[in-house]
Amino acid sequence: MKRLGAIVLLLSLWIIPAQAVQPDEILSDPVLEARARDLSTGLRCLVCQNQSIDDSNAPLARDLRLLLRDRLKAGDSDAQAVDFIVARYGDYVLLRPRFNAATWLLWIGPFALLAAAGAFLFMRRRNKLIDAESALDPQEQAELDRLMDRRP
Structure with a gap:
């Protein structure tokens, strides 16, 4: 039973995301700290680029976290x-x-690209259906040739 408890504890620690916020950065006011944490998850670490400053261990991310907390304290x-x-x-x-x-293409671009791809596929399928409908079977082609030969 103790072994199972240890395994569950280790798995839960592994699942919890690591936070890079150092203990000396944490504000004494829990409300301000919660606001700082909420805001820092939406700010990008300029060194790591795809991590928030809350998750990054980079010195610049630490500076941004401290700057953010200073602004909130102010x-x-x-x-x-x-x-x-x-x-x-x-x-x-x-x-x-x-x-x-400056960012409208970033927001609208994927939807416009998806709509253009859908329109392209629709038109391509429609053209194939039209071509298939307009193709004559041998009997119809023979009748057409016969009629065309009678024209003056």
């Missing part, structure tokens, strides 16, 4: 804190980019 709202970081590092720091003139 009284910034969630949007103001994120906007401050975006103003410094650009839209690339957002894991989920905002919809604006």
Whole structure:
């Protein structure tokens, strides 16, 4: 029974995602810390590129986590804190980019490509059906040839 408990404990520790937030970064106010954690999961580590700053062990990610926590302690709202970081590092720091003139193709492009592919496949199938319907069987071709020979 003890062995089963140890296995379950090890599996649960393996399943829980590792957080890179160091103990000295954690805010004493649990509400601010929860806000910081929520916001940091939406910010990209500029070194790791496909990890949030909450998951990354890179020094730059640590700096961004500390900067975010400083902004929240200063009284910034969630949007103001994120906007401050975006103003410094650009839209690339957002894991989920905002919809604006620079990113509209990123958001609409996949749907437009899917619609174009669907239209292409529809037109291709329709053309094959039309070709199949317009093809004459040998008896019809013979009748057509006979009629064409009678024309003046």
